[in-house]
Amino acid sequence: MSYLDNKEPPRRDDRLQASITYGGSICSLAGPGKGCCASGQDRSFTQGSICLLLPGLAMLNSIPDSVVLLHGAIGCGSCSHSQNANIRSGGNTRWGRTKDALWLSTALNESEVVNGGEPKLEAAIRKADRRYRPATIIVVAGCVPGIIGDDIDGVAARLQPEVSAKILPVHCEGFKTKIWATAYDAVYHSLGRNLLENPEYQSRIIPDELEELKEKHRLSRTVNLMNVSSMGRVDELELTRLLNALGLEANVFPVFTKPEEMYKATQAALSISTCPTHDDYFLKHLQETYGVPYILKHMPIGIKNTGDWLREVAAFFHLEEQADQLIRQEEADLQAALAEFKPWFSGKKVFISAGEIRAYANGYLLTELGFEIAGIRAFHHDEFAEGEYQKLASLYPSDFPVNIANAQPFEEANLLKKLQPDLFLGHWGGNATASKLGIATHVIYNTGLSYIGYKGVYELAKRLYRQLKNPILNRNLREHLKLPYNPKWYERDPFSYIKSQGGQNNV
Numbered sequence: 001m002s003y004l005d006n007k008e009p010p011r012r013d014d015r016l017q018a019s020i021t022y023g024g025s026i027c028s029l030a031g032p033g034k035g036c037c038a039s040g041q042d043r044s045f046t047q048g049s050i051c052l053l054l055p056g057l058a059m060l061n062s063i064p065d066s067v068v069l070l071h072g073a074i075g076c077g078s079c080s081h082s083q084n085a086n087i088r089s090g091g092n093t094r095w096g097r098t099k100d101a102l103w104l105s106t107a108l109n110e111s112e113v114v115n116g117g118e119p120k121l122e123a124a125i126r127k128a129d130r131r132y133r134p135a136t137i138i139v140v141a142g143c144v145p146g147i148i149g150d151d152i153d154g155v156a157a158r159l160q161p162e163v164s165a166k167i168l169p170v171h172c173e174g175f176k177t178k179i180w181a182t183a184y185d186a187v188y189h190s191l192g193r194n195l196l197e198n199p200e201y202q203s204r205i206i207p208d209e210l211e212e213l214k215e216k217h218r219l220s221r222t223v224n225l226m227n228v229s230s231m232g233r234v235d236e237l238e239l240t241r242l243l244n245a246l247g248l249e250a251n252v253f254p255v256f257t258k259p260e261e262m263y264k265a266t267q268a269a270l271s272i273s274t275c276p277t278h279d280d281y282f283l284k285h286l287q288e289t290y291g292v293p294y295i296l297k298h299m300p301i302g303i304k305n306t307g308d309w310l311r312e313v314a315a316f317f318h319l320e321e322q323a324d325q326l327i328r329q330e331e332a333d334l335q336a337a338l339a340e341f342k343p344w345f346s347g348k349k350v351f352i353s354a355g356e357i358r359a360y361a362n363g364y365l366l367t368e369l370g371f372e373i374a375g376i377r378a379f380h381h382d383e384f385a386e387g388e389y390q391k392l393a394s395l396y397p398s399d400f401p402v403n404i405a406n407a408q409p410f411e412e413a414n415l416l417k418k419l420q421p422d423l424f425l426g427h428w429g430g431n432a433t434a435s436k437l438g439i440a441t442h443v444i445y446n447t448g449l450s451y452i453g454y455k456g457v458y459e460l461a462k463r464l465y466r467q468l469k470n471p472i473l474n475r476n477l478r479e480h481l482k483l484p485y486n487p488k489w490y491e492r493d494p495f496s497y498i499k500s501q502g503g504q505n506n507v
């Protein structure tokens with residue numbers, strides 16, 4: 001039985017024993033037989049975090065010709081406002097069409113919490129179908145329907161015969177999991193259950209035998225390039241360029257994929273993940289149900305990681321020689337271009353904060369550029385990061401701290417005060433603490449900027465060079481702003497509030 005036979009996916013807390021709590025060092029994670037983050041660990045004090053709606057909506061709002069219908073409290077989904085610029089620029093760079101994300105909310109109130117929200121959801125689906133005539137209506141459940149027991153799958157099944165749009169239920173009830181990466185599974189779960197079949201295409205008869213052979217050949221060289229919105233268009237183009245150089249064609253999936261074209265993912269020769277922690281749920285489904293094999297290794301960020309990623313793909317198609325030649329040429333050009341920046345980076349200390357694979361891959365990249373890693377904070381841990389610890393630890397004779405935390409800026413502030421890095425690389429919403437401490441910052445991901453592949457290495461180096469040459473903005477911020485923590489907090493162990501199993505704080 002497949003997970004996709006169920007109405008909703010399991011939590012990553014259960015399926016992968018994923019964890020958000022650890023404070024220690026890279027060497028203690030990478031040593032032989034060492035595990036990470038006993039899943040029973042917790043914090044006796046925690047600060048606010050995000051829920052899975054944020055990554056979930058980043059994917060769903062990008063799907064063209066769709067209405068995203070939030071079923072929940074009025075605040076749920078408000079992150080769509082901040083994501084809208086990405087949807088507009090994403091449409092523009094792909095199709096020359098600038099269009100806002102189309103999202104609605106049932107805005108459940110106290111009366112519906114008591115009496116049930118299904119009638120309001122039914123009315124909203126009918127109205128969305130009549131008013132916008134979309135290809136799909138994506139019903140996303142927040143916490144409230146999960147708590148009061150609204151059955152969004154039942155409503156979808158009941159209404160489907162009456163509406164022309166395909167109704168997709170997506171379960172993003174924030175209270176169910178602390179691992180927001182569960183959002184990827186929730187979205188893939190619904191796409192996999194609802195949009196992969198195309199009976200019209202399957203039964204299509206191609207009258208011309210030559211055309212049929214050409215199409216078969218094309219599909220045998222087509223790969224699914226997975227993007228759950230962790231790459232902007234510039235990064236998609238960089239990976240497509242490298243795949244094209246090997247004679248392969250890329251089918252980018254699922255962001256900005258038209259609903260009627262999603263079935264194409266079932267016909268590719270291979271699926272390639274660009275971040276192992278994102279895609280295992282869906283890629284296993286594609287393999288089990290449609291026979292599409294997959295590669296779930298390496299994030300192509302950094303020189304070695306990009307080469308390793310390309311070699312894995314090439315090996316599948318027996319193109320090892322072509323890949324070696326391509327990598328040699330790309331690396332030679334890149335190293336020549338990096339020569340002016342490297343002396344400037346040499347020995348500078350950097351703290352990195354991001355999702356687990358992105359954080360470790362960037363650690364490798366920055367080490368290749370000459371930086372020293374002062375510390376890493378990864379938002380969660382699961383089995384896909386295990387190999388990354390060994391890779392990084394092998395580069396470092398001395399140890400550095402690793403914090404697994406779903407944000408928790410108080411731990412970060414304490415670490416930064418102690419480590420005093422020259423640079424902080426983190427997500428755009430998470431650079432405030434470092435900025436207020438006067439540390440130069442750069443955003444680790446922005447859809448308009450280049451990060452991935454060989455182009456990404458060069459572009460990032462160029463931006464960091466500019467940033468480090470003139471860090472005056474954050475120094476001014478340090479002069480005029482302060483963090484909210486008591487000075488005594490900085491004298492304590494940053495991981496004081498992590499409880500080991502049994503309930504005791506670490507110190």
Ligand code: SF4
Pocket residue numbers: 051052053072073075076077141142143144172173174175
């Ligand atoms: S789904 Fe739950 S946790 Fe997420 S924003 Fe809505 S109420 Fe908050």
